[in-house]
Amino acid sequence: MTRAHALAALLIAPLIVRAEQLAGDARVEWPQFRGPGSTGVAEDADLPDTWSRTHNVAWKTAIPGQGWSSPIAWGDRIFVTSVIAAGDTETPQRGLYFKGERPAPTAEHRYVVYAIDFATGKIAWQREVHKGVPPGARHLKNTFASETPTTDGTRVYAAFGNIGIFALDFKSGDPAWSMQLTPHPTRFGWGTASSPILHDGRLYYQSDNEQASSLTAIEAATGKVLWRIPRPKETNWSTPFVWTHDARTEIVTNGTSAIRSYGLDGSPLWELRPSSTHVITTPFSALGLLFVSSGYVGDSTRPVYAVRPGASGDISLKSGETSSAQIAWSLPQGGTYNVSPIVYGDHYYTLFDRGFFTCHDAKTGKEIYTKVRLDPTASGFTASPWAYQGKIFAMSEDGTTYVIQAGPSFSVIRQNVLDEFTMASPAIHRRSLIIRTASSLYRIATQP
Numbered sequence: 001m002t003r004a005h006a007l008a009a010l011l012i013a014p015l016i017v018r019a020e021q022l023a024g025d026a027r028v029e030w031p032q033f034r035g036p037g038s039t040g041v042a043e044d045a046d047l048p049d050t051w052s053r054t055h056n057v058a059w060k061t062a063i064p065g066q067g068w069s070s071p072i073a074w075g076d077r078i079f080v081t082s083v084i085a086a087g088d089t090e091t092p093q094r095g096l097y098f099k100g101e102r103p104a105p106t107a108e109h110r111y112v113v114y115a116i117d118f119a120t121g122k123i124a125w126q127r128e129v130h131k132g133v134p135p136g137a138r139h140l141k142n143t144f145a146s147e148t149p150t151t152d153g154t155r156v157y158a159a160f161g162n163i164g165i166f167a168l169d170f171k172s173g174d175p176a177w178s179m180q181l182t183p184h185p186t187r188f189g190w191g192t193a194s195s196p197i198l199h200d201g202r203l204y205y206q207s208d209n210e211q212a213s214s215l216t217a218i219e220a221a222t223g224k225v226l227w228r229i230p231r232p233k234e235t236n237w238s239t240p241f242v243w244t245h246d247a248r249t250e251i252v253t254n255g256t257s258a259i260r261s262y263g264l265d266g267s268p269l270w271e272l273r274p275s276s277t278h279v280i281t282t283p284f285s286a287l288g289l290l291f292v293s294s295g296y297v298g299d300s301t302r303p304v305y306a307v308r309p310g311a312s313g314d315i316s317l318k319s320g321e322t323s324s325a326q327i328a329w330s331l332p333q334g335g336t337y338n339v340s341p342i343v344y345g346d347h348y349y350t351l352f353d354r355g356f357f358t359c360h361d362a363k364t365g366k367e368i369y370t371k372v373r374l375d376p377t378a379s380g381f382t383a384s385p386w387a388y389q390g391k392i393f394a395m396s397e398d399g400t401t402y403v404i405q406a407g408p409s410f411s412v413i414r415q416n417v418l419d420e421f422t423m424a425s426p427a428i429h430r431r432s433l434i435i436r437t438a439s440s441l442y443r444i445a446t447q448p
Contacts (some may be wrong), residue, residue, distance in 0.1 A: 029074040030427040030434075033148040033195045033239050038284040040342050040386040042428040047388050049403055051416045051433075051444045058432065058443040059121030063114060067145030068382075069195070071436050073429035074153050077124065077170065078116040078443075080436060081158050083134075083144040085109050092141045094379035094397045094421060096297060096337075096353055100140040101189055109134050109144060113158045113168060118430065121443060125173035129158065129166040135183035136162050138191030141382075141423070148195040148239070150203075152220065157203055161192025165205060167223060177223030184209035187235035193280070199242040199249075202226065202264075206253050208236035215240070215253060217266065229266045232257045241283040243290055245309040252283045252290060259283075259292050259305070270311040270326075274301050276335060282384075286343035287362050289328055295335030297353060302335040304350075306365060322365070329365030334358070340384040340425075344392060344406050351385045351394045357404065372410050374402045382423040397423055399437060418442070 034040045048056045065084035072079050086107040092100070111130040116123055134144055149158040155176055159165045162183035167176040186192060186209050196205045203218040213231035218224065231253070238254035243261075250269055251262045256279050258271040276294035283292040288309070295302030306328040307315070315326040322330050337353045348362040352371070355378045359368040378396040385394045391413065392404040399418035405411040420437035427434040433444040 029151075029153065030429045031072055031074055031152065032150040032197055033070050033072075034282065034284070034340065034384060034386075034425060035428060038239070038241055038282055038340075039286060040340070040384055040425070041344060042386070042388045044388065044431050046431040046446060047428065048433060048444050048446045049389060049391060050414065051401075051418075053418055053420075056444055056447050058445040058447070060443075061116060061121040061123070061441045062439060063436070063441050065110070065112065065145070066143045066438075068143050068423045068436075069145050070148040070425045071427040071434045071441060072149055072151060073118065073427045073434060074151050074170070076118045078118055078427070078429070078434055078441070079149050079151060079156050079158075080114050080116070080441060081145040081147070081149055081160070082112050082114065083109050083160070084112060090140060092421075096380055102137055102140055104137040104189075105134055108132060111145065111160050111163060113149065113156060113166070113173065115156070115173060116441060118432075118443070121441070127168055127173040127175070129168075129175070129178070130160065130163050134162070136185065136191065137189030139188070142191040142193065144191065146191070146193040150196055150198050152198055155220070157196055157198065157220065159194075159196045159205060161194070161207070165196065165203070165218070165223075167220070179218070179223055179225075181207065182212070184211040186210060187278075190235070190237075193237035195239040197240055197242060204240055204242065204251055206231075206236070206238070206240045208232075208234060208255060210235055215251070215262065215266070217264075227266045229262070231255070231260075237278075237280040238294075239282045241285070241290075243283070243285050243309075245285070245288070247310040252292065254279050254281065254283055254292055254294060256294075261311070270313055270315050272305060272307070272314075272327075273316050274303065276302055276337075278337065280338050281336060281340040284340070284343075287346070289362070291341065291343060291348065291362075293335035293341060295333075295337050295352075297337050300333070302333045304331040304334040304341070304348075304365075306330065306348075306362070328363070331360070331365060334360075338382045342385045342387055342392065344387040347406065347408070349385065349392055349406075351381055353381055355381055355396065357394065357410065359408070359410070368408050369410050374404075374412060375400070375415075384425040386426060386428060388428070395422060395426070395435070397421060
């Protein structure tokens, strides 16, 4: 370790033990996209920071079909979804590009939920929840299984956009209930991606499309719809976030026309604009603030907002403002397209889709260091970064993970190479990292 690295480690050490940052430690499950609180942060001294296709691999399991849903984990089970097409499927290119639109398929597809044994990597059970011709199109880099499932340790809840939501028994995979989703067209035929989330016995599902957008609250035990509210007719691919703070609990949704927050009864609380024209990133909270952003690469408006608790009404900033009573700080052009940002310690880190990396003070928005490029040879980045042990991990679509020293100085410590196409954000569970590639699921753990 260099002197600079040692100093950075000393600076970050007191920060990574905050209660707010312990969401992903060894005692806590990883039940949804980006784990508890949607933060992507864990803490455990035994988590691996070095791996390859052969080094520190506890097991590797082939997953049939296509799916960019992230793995989730609870106890001795890991869950992923996939869709298996009859016949050949086109292999997507890596990186950002135009002309990825594809017509709706005509072949039959099988929609499957997999439960994998944590210790062995063997498939414990698999459940086909639907079989048929997909009712809509998708982008070449999207899949019909891009929604990450969620679990409460009793059931697994898997959503397949334009098909349905399916509740399955955690241990056996037996169906508990299902809800059919009416298919609606999406912008440019790019398909769906918003994942369901669980909170206090309720499942919340954001379905934004070009015809009949909605936010729905569902009783997780029974599948009963508790309420459904209409939303603007615009396609968004962001997963909603349940934000609990001292004042209340609210459901925050990211969207093109506005960022909107709702009460647990579906009533509107506040809204904030502008956003980017294509919205994918997921909101999350840290250090007492809500962080929400969007950044389609073709837009001049790519905002980042740090919102204070207790807002109401229209909290949009006036022309020339970067902060207000409701907004701690903002950046007009700091947002990313596919990749959700991360807060670790006191720093807000942004991984851009083309592989640039920045750091800001999470409390004030002050720039710590400007854009630096991880690797000019990398094809692109879609998986969201994660953090532990004073390090940020950024995985490219090539399957190379760049290990970055957390703190005020930028330094890439090492590269961990899998050399497999990947776009899914990993799960962190029981001192292991669970990585999904185009064809396989890896459990990465420090080997004796």
